[in-house]
Amino acid sequence: MHSTLLVELVNGVFIITINRPDKLNALNKDVFADLNKALDEVYTNNQIQSVIITGSGLKAFVAGADISEFGNLSVEQGKALAKAGQDTFFRIENSPKPIVACVNGFALGGGCELAMSCHFRIASINAKFGQPEVNLGLIPGYGGTQRLVQLIGKGRAMELLMSAAMIDATTAFNYGLVNYVVAQEELINKAKEILTVINTKAPLAVAGCITSANAVFNENENGFAVEVNEFGKCFGTEDMKEGTTAFLEKRKASFKGK
Ligand code: COA
DSSP states (O other): OOSSEEEEEETTEEEEEEOOGGGTTOBOHHHHHHHHHHHHHHHHOTTOOEEEEEESSSSEEEOOBOGGGOTTOOHHHHHHHHHHHHHHHHHHHTOSSOEEEEEOSEEETHHHHHHHHSSEEEEETTOEEEOGGGGGTOOOOSSHHHHHHHHHOHHHHHHHHHHOOEEEHHHHHHHTSOSEEEOGGGHHHHHHHHHHHHTTSOHHHHHHHHHHHHHTTOTTSOHHHHHHHHHHHHTTSHHHHHHHHHHHTTSOOOOOOO
């Protein structure tokens, strides 16, 4: 049980809804603790094939880290806060199961950073994205300076980071920050539709795609070498034998995640 999240598992899709609508789903310590528990479940529960992260209510995905917790932190405490947030978001980014952000409203500060740590994003028409930290005398601390540059390019990211400007869903789509913009009532359905397809694919191969694509942005790794390794690993799986045999036998493959 989570005090700040609603979770639901439907046909292999685990839906995590951040549930503090009166505070526009701002990320406080409790949300981070609950998110980490939910991620434990994502990593260990075989019934969970893929994940949606969204916000409660019609107004906000997540309006940022909870500013009321920033009060009197020291420099060292500020660093620890950023590190803890980054570690949680690395768990999302490195999840072997696909995680999609359904951005249903404001995705500001830590909310934009949370969405960017997911494998891809779908927005409702009313969604708004931004990194308004400089308004508070801060910078993004949960990976925002890195992932915004990765996702939309340095020039656009620099402008957003320094100006605190908010962009709407159409601009986010044009920048490549979100894959689709849909009506709010269609948001979860659109993600389910895509994940239902992905859930039919070989899970270890899907995980290999995630590991390899993430390696592009890890300077300690050679992404091409990671790809060689992940490709090779597929040959040791039952699912690869099943997938290739099924193709040759002109039937649909049935994958087991082994
Ligand atoms: N941290 C803590 N509380 C937050 C919050 C945040 N990041 N964002 C919103 N809230 C709270 C507000 O304080 C308010 O609480 P209250 O009703 O107890 O006063 C409630 O959520 C509703 O927000 P409100 O500002 O009244 O809504 P609005 O429609 O006028 O404005 C926003 C919406 C998103 C523009 C505005 O809430 C905002 O600018 N939020 C902060 C965004 C931000 O700087 N995020 C980065 C943090 S590092």
